[in-house]
Amino acid sequence: MQIINNCHLKGSRLATVTTVDELNLLIAYSRSKGAGIWLDGNDIKNEGKWIWSNNNTPIHPTYWHHGEPNGKRTENCLMISGSGDSWKWFDDSCKRSHYYVCQKNMQNLSEKQCLGLKDLLDELIKCKQHCKKP
Numbered sequence: 001m002q003i004i005n006n007c008h009l010k011g012s013r014l015a016t017v018t019t020v021d022e023l024n025l026l027i028a029y030s031r032s033k034g035a036g037i038w039l040d041g042n043d044i045k046n047e048g049k050w051i052w053s054n055n056n057t058p059i060h061p062t063y064w065h066h067g068e069p070n071g072k073r074t075e076n077c078l079m080i081s082g083s084g085d086s087w088k089w090f091d092d093s094c095k096r097s098h099y100y101v102c103q104k105n106m107q108n109l110s111e112k113q114c115l116g117l118k119d120l121l122d123e124l125i126k127c128k129q130h131c132k133k134p
Contacts, residue, residue: 012103014053016054027087029101040103048069064089064090070091075091
């Protein structure tokens with residue numbers, strides 16, 4: 001996928017999810033766009049064996065929507081999608097166009113960059129709190 005190369009050119013990689021907090025942050029971003037976003041996972045090399053492509057490690061834990069993955073050989077790339085309060089993982093054709101998030105290694109960031117990310121995270125948390133139903 002071209003978006004993987006786009007992330008590499010920025011010194012980053014396509015987003016992965018290893019914690020619920022990371023998942024919630026990406027869901028908040030996806031909800032703010034009102035559209036699905038690509039994640040780094042795929043099962044291109046071995047059908048049904050989902051891995052993070054940046055390091056070829058199995059994806060665990062998983063947050064699949066009920067009935068997913070369901071695309072067999074036609075849907076081999078991982079995305080977050082949904083509506084309302086229900087946002088989960090889906091498999092989709094790698095040829096489709098979706099938003100994406102590039103993820104940087106925090107160890108390589110300057111103090112100024114880290115403060116900027118903290119401000120962004122604070123704004124996403126506020127957005128998530130506003131988006132919740134009463």
